[in-house]
Amino acid sequence: MDKVKYPKMNRREWLRRSAAGIAGAAVAGLLPTGCKKSVEPSRLKAKIAYPASLPVLKKRAIPLLATSISPLGISTMSMPKTGNKMDTEEGCKIIRMAAEHGVSLFETAWAYCDGDGERLLGDALSGRNRDSYFVATSMPTWDIETLGEARNIFARQISLLRTGHIDFYALQAVNSASKFQAVYETSGILDFLIREKKEGRIRRLGVDFLGDESLLDTLIGKQCFDFFKIPFNSVDNLRMRQSLAKMIENASKKGFIVFASNPTKDGTLRTMNGDASDILLRAFPDRPLVGWALREAICANGVAAAIDSHISNLTDLKDDIMSLSGELSFSEAEEKTWHNALLAFINNTTVGCTNCSSCMPCPYGVDIPLNFMLYNDAVESGKLPNIYDDTASEAFLEKSGYLIKTFSTNMAARESAFHCIECGQCLPRCPQGIAISSQMNHISRIIDVAREAIAKKKSKL
Structure with missing residues (x-):
């Protein structure tokens, strides 16, 4: 399967994108407001037909x-x-x-x-x-x-x-x-x-x-x-x-x-x-x-x-x-589908951070526990945009606005996951064994795609 590539970004770029993303979201009316009705996708259900007699596995x-x-x-x-x-x-x-x-x-x-x-x-x-x-x-x-x-x-x-x-x-x-x-x-x-x-x-x-x-x-x-x-x-x-x-x-x-x-x-x-x-x-x-x-x-x-x-x-x-x-190995189409599903699963799975702060302080100013707390809150509330599916849907745009506002109003720009340079100093200090650098890149990637989607929506208005 292909390796997932994550973006690198310095503080100036973070500040530029933060300002553009928030302003764009506000203009487009995509940040969460008052009693605006949430757009939740209807989930698909499996249509499995169990045979009267199950097959016998081949050794x-x-x-x-x-x-x-x-x-x-x-x-x-x-x-x-x-x-x-x-x-x-x-x-x-x-x-x-x-x-x-x-x-x-x-x-x-x-x-x-x-x-x-x-x-x-x-x-x-x-x-x-x-x-x-x-x-x-x-x-x-x-x-x-x-x-x-x-x-x-x-x-x-x-x-x-x-x-x-x-x-x-x-x-x-x-x-x-x-x-x-x-x-x-x-x-x-x-x-x-x-x-x-x-x-x-x-x-x-x-x-x-x-x-x-x-x-x-x-x-x-x-x-x-x-x-x-x-x-x-x-x-x-x-x-x-x-x-x-x-x-x-x-x-x-x-x-x-x-x-x-x-x-x-x-x-x-x-x-x-x-x-x-x-x-x-x-x-x-x-x-x-x-x-x-x-x-x-x-x-x-x-x-x-x-x-x-x-x-x-x-x-x-x-x-x-x-x-x-049946056939155990994946076809090319199956492998692509499974890979996309795995990325979506990872995108919507909480990080096992206990907020013990053993990983802190980060030499580059990243507030690691806060990033994880805000990310987990978005996952648990169903507000994390799925960047591996339809990024032009109304549900994705609404969730993107929510995520951008949540991160921008609850942490300073210097504390953002975008400042992680993968130095690895935090890794041995985490008692939960969390792959912190990879998770920071993952959070950065989601916010980045969310901003780009909102900017694209704004340009069409």
Whole structure:
């Protein structure tokens, strides 16, 4: 996908455009006033026709596995719950329907309701041919301190899953070399799991990975792992300039099985947001929205399967299966549509800033938290103009006027996102890990396009 290019602007240009934008908006009557009626677009609805009989997913041959596996794996993480326990009846329906329609990879974890996710999976799959599916679970990195605890948890997992072996056993949520060393190497837990693999109770040992490229290289160098679960979703991969896809490809080329985890970005790409979903449904109204994110994850170079951890009902499962029963790779038209939808999604997604001000002061005078606060307010109130759709529409122009007035009346020009030069000094200070420089450029781009649209409208009056 093409890289998004953002404008650079100095203070003089910012002041010039601020004055022109506000004056133009006022003359054109585009700034929000009194009781002016808001122009809100009507949102498109999907027109999905679910067949009486769902298709069966085709398995893919994975050379590193020496067998075939379904492109989709499902997790018990978001299965229906009753109190703090998994809903056995509803959960079993989902898991069994998945198995009947070709899903052969089932993931769970001790951390899901303190082992109840493993109990649910064991209940749902008991009685099925054990060679027809793969079970994946993990050791809870953040909840163990001793080898004895690890032994007890592993034995309990085997019992709950009702199986003599676990196909893919991961070290859960490893995000630093120091944590890996303290929890697994120094304690002897890693040696214990390696012995379990030699004795056949673990078929493949791996890592549920949450780190950077340096940590990935460190873990690869340990030469004791067979697979990695690496987070991959279309939005973060685009924002991070394909770095997630590159990590997956790197691990695969070095001989590791790779599963893409959390492909729906905590479920947000299952429904998208209004502007993004409109773009997709305008082009392909009969397709489930979630299919786009799943297909990109599955087609990333080196991915054996994508594990959807946000299936909470039968409709979610049906959407997944329908989306993946046809051609998985994108056509040129599909790729363009998806790219535009992703840009719209990013354009209308809040920034996770807590206003802690750890990033401040900015050496160039940018008020980072204030920019984020005003941006988030526009998103949450539905007033952020979608610069990746029709910029000549009345709704876009009204929202543009609102945004320009909001920023110009609530911050000094010197505090604007336009003054960010991407020096990067704020990045390591942000406890939320926000890509601040990229977000500042994103905000600048929206305001810039909003001003240009208003100026164009004014010139036609």
